[in-house]
Amino acid sequence: MTPDLRTRIEAFGSDLSPTMMQGTQALFAASFTGFSALTQTRRDLSYGPDERHRLDIVRQEETQSAPVLVYIHGGGFVMGDKRSPEGLPFYDNVSDFAARNGMIGVTVTYRLAPDHRWPAGPEDMATLIAWLQSNIARYGGDPAKIYLMGQSAGAVHVASYVAQPRFHQPSGPGLAGALLISCIYDIAAADANPFHKAYYGDDTAAYPACSTTDGLIESKVPVLATVSEFDVTDFQKQAASYVAAYAEQQQRFPRMHWLAGHNHLSPVLEIGSPNSTLEPIISNFVAQTANQGE
Amino acid sequence: MTPDLRTRIEAFGSDLSPTMMQGTQALFAASFTGFSALTQTRRDLSYGPDERHRLDIVRQEETQSAPVLVYIHGGGFVMGDKRSPEGLPFYDNVSDFAARNGMIGVTVTYRLAPDHRWPAGPEDMATLIAWLQSNIARYGGDPAKIYLMGQSAGAVHVASYVAQPRFHQPSGPGLAGALLISCIYDIAAADANPFHKAYYGDDTAAYPACSTTDGLIESKVPVLATVSEFDVTDFQKQAASYVAAYAEQQQRFPRMHWLAGHNHLSPVLEIGSPNSTLEPIISNFVAQTANQGE
Numbered sequence: 189m190t191p192d193l194r195t196r197i198e199a200f201g202s203d204l205s206p207t208m209m210q211g212t213q214a215l216f217a218a219s220f221t222g223f224s225a226l227t228q229t230r231r232d233l234s235y236g237p238d239e240r241h242r243l244d245i246v247r248q249e250e251t252q253s254a255p256v257l258v259y260i261h262g263g264g265f266v267m268g269d270k271r272s273p274e275g276l277p278f279y280d281n282v283s284d285f286a287a288r289n290g291m292i293g294v295t296v297t298y299r300l301a302p303d304h305r306w307p308a309g310p311e312d313m314a315t316l317i318a319w320l321q322s323n324i325a326r327y328g329g330d331p332a333k334i335y336l337m338g339q340s341a342g343a344v345h346v347a348s349y350v351a352q353p354r355f356h357q358p359s360g361p362g363l364a365g366a367l368l369i370s371c372i373y374d375i376a377a378a379d380a381n382p383f384h385k386a387y388y389g390d391d392t393a394a395y396p397a398c399s400t401t402d403g404l405i406e407s408k409v410p411v412l413a414t415v416s417e418f419d420v421t422d423f424q425k426q427a428a429s430y431v432a433a434y435a436e437q438q439q440r441f442p443r444m445h446w447l448a449g450h451n452h453l454s455p456v457l458e459i460g461s462p463n464s465t466l467e468p469i470i471s472n473f474v475a476q477t478a479n480q481g482e
Numbered sequence: 483m484t485p486d487l488r489t490r491i492e493a494f495g496s497d498l499s500p501t502m503m504q505g506t507q508a509l510f511a512a513s514f515t516g517f518s519a520l521t522q523t524r525r526d527l528s529y530g531p532d533e534r535h536r537l538d539i540v541r542q543e544e545t546q547s548a549p550v551l552v553y554i555h556g557g558g559f560v561m562g563d564k565r566s567p568e569g570l571p572f573y574d575n576v577s578d579f580a581a582r583n584g585m586i587g588v589t590v591t592y593r594l595a596p597d598h599r600w601p602a603g604p605e606d607m608a609t610l611i612a613w614l615q616s617n618i619a620r621y622g623g624d625p626a627k628i629y630l631m632g633q634s635a636g637a638v639h640v641a642s643y644v645a646q647p648r649f650h651q652p653s654g655p656g657l658a659g660a661l662l663i664s665c666i667y668d669i670a671a672a673d674a675n676p677f678h679k680a681y682y683g684d685d686t687a688a689y690p691a692c693s694t695t696d697g698l699i700e701s702k703v704p705v706l707a708t709v710s711e712f713d714v715t716d717f718q719k720q721a722a723s724y725v726a727a728y729a730e731q732q733q734r735f736p737r738m739h740w741l742a743g744h745n746h747l748s749p750v751l752e753i754g755s756p757n758s759t760l761e762p763i764i765s766n767f768v769a770q771t772a773n774q775g776e
Contacts, residue, residue, distance in 0.1 A: 189766070191766075191769050191770065194770065415735045417735075417737070419735070421733050421734060424729060424733070424734040424735040425729050425733060425734075425735075427729075427735050428725045428726050428728070428729030428730075428735050429726065429729070431722045431725045431726065432722050432723065432725065432726035434722070435718060435719050435721075435722030435723070436722075439715050439718070439719060440715060440718040440719075441709045441711075441713070441718040441719075441721050441722050441740060442740075443711070443740065443742070444740055445740055445742075446735060446736075446737065446738055446739055446740065448737070448739075448763075448766060449766075469742075472483070472485075472742060472743075475485050476485065476488065
């Protein structure tokens, strides 16, 4: 990251203010280098019964048996979409990056709170994975190499799915890896906020059972996590607690990348801009893990 | 890091075996791209009364008022040197990198245990900084921009100096930043081993007072730390504990870089090889902090 870019991001502050959110989006919309002419997009395929069970697939035509990078957007459990309504390049930027690098890119919508509360998130991840396992080969993907990458609430849904075997099929979670970009791990220890109440409900006594910490640590699914230098305070504290819990149980430091100069939104928005921080982290993780199950 | 390089490093294992140490050195000696023809080296300047109070300075002739990157080698408190005896490029590789990038590079030796026990390390750091403040300007360095970068036991000495104000001058620690490459933070919580006993002595009741955790967290000196994916187990646990303690007190994740694919030795040995992981981390840290004190 250039010193100028860092200064701009730091100036937005860490809180999720409209200035910070719109400013960060505008910054990376301006530096986005454009979509590849070689990639093809299929829109709004249905992966389940709900109107929000939709996904877009981006690929290069010749790609076959490729790792599948599936992006689960954030939005506090109550909002967000696979595509920016304002015509910004997000989050096609993620799937186009995947397609340009020998993967199949998938962006997803899922059911939202408060209409759909816990455990709608991991339920939708299970529905999504079942669809991908049955269908992604015809779009060039290898059903044995599915990666779920979630950001913020999307990361929580991915983590919840990985951590709780009751959502898995008898054959297992069906994932080659999980990427958690700014995640909350232990909802019971997190700051109370309206987004959490909208999704997890008012009964905080039920929150500890929703924690993903121990389940992630015990899971055989390779997990990569990130936390940003200017991330929202609670996400920074949660990442540190996860590191401590992981090291306590596994006697090593987890695959937790601290992203210098980034805020809560910028790592994903930067994908497709020059010198993206996340692009090589994703590529290396996929390269290291894609053949582990074989 | 390339998948091939990662595979080779992983194959050495995490323990400090002769195979791991010699293998890692050989790997990066082979990929080292050579010293710059534009850098000049002064050898064995004396910065204090002991025979081990010696340093080498590498610079480009035209460099003036530049940040000073000072490398403090590791070696379990009882061994190590600023130069590899076998004619390997270490650790001139660090100071040559500094000099090629607009800094002054300094490599240092210091007194060793068991002849010189705690607090010989932070004492030598204090002696070193006093010498640099008085002398580094004539070699092109800015005495207000001194960075201490230590690895392993060297990192412990740097951390001990930063964390304990009794070693500072009345004007303060005299540092623009500290870089801790695989550090032990809390010697009392660390695994007991002969190296620790050689330096800290047999009286473990005295160990808690040697902890650097709280002092580092409270210090105004910018601190950057790293831990490697294949680092020695105890260093990984210590890094995680430091992250947790820092977040508890500061409500944010510390500047702790997890270095994918690296082991205890490789991050520093890789400096001067293509696509070094540490080089941009060092450069960005210095760029961000060099003018903070002005």
